[in-house]
Amino acid sequence: MSFFNQRGIFLQLMRPSPSEPNTLVSLQLARKELSWDAENQQQVEALVDSVFFTATSKDLGNSFSIGNVNKDVDRDGVIGAGDKAKLEALAKAYAAIINP
Known part of the structure; x- marks a missing residue:
């Protein structure tokens, strides 16, 4: 997290x-205080x-489930499929990064 942004996302990939x-x-989402x-x-x-959260892929990172x-x-005021879809998309994007 930077000095200017007090929110952060920490990701760890296990192949x-x-x-x-x-x-x-x-995935860990947090706020710095x-x-x-x-x-x-x-x-x-x-x-x-x-x-x-932990996202799991059974197809080598092509799709994830949480x-x-x-x-x-x-x-957005609603806990549901939208939250889950965003986290799964974040996991997929992170897994696609070759050299983080």
């Missing part, structure tokens, strides 16, 4: 291996409002 036949993308640590006299950064999405990630 298929002998122990895991699927492509997995771990700044506070003051009076005892140490320094500013402290903390991630708050974090939500985690289980239950119970958070309004696109902030």
Whole structure:
């Protein structure tokens, strides 16, 4: 996350291996909150409002599926298929990046 943007998305890609036949993308959406640590006299950064999802692909990253999405990630006021579709599209786009 940058100084100017207090929201962030953290992604981790795990390609298929002998122990895991699927492509997995771990997604964490969070907000950075700044506070003051009076005892140490320094500013402290903390991630708050974090939500985690795991997207799974059985076709080497061509399509992804996510289980239950119970958070309004696109902030349209509705928790549903739109949120799930956006997260799955994000996982697919990230898996397609060769050199992140």
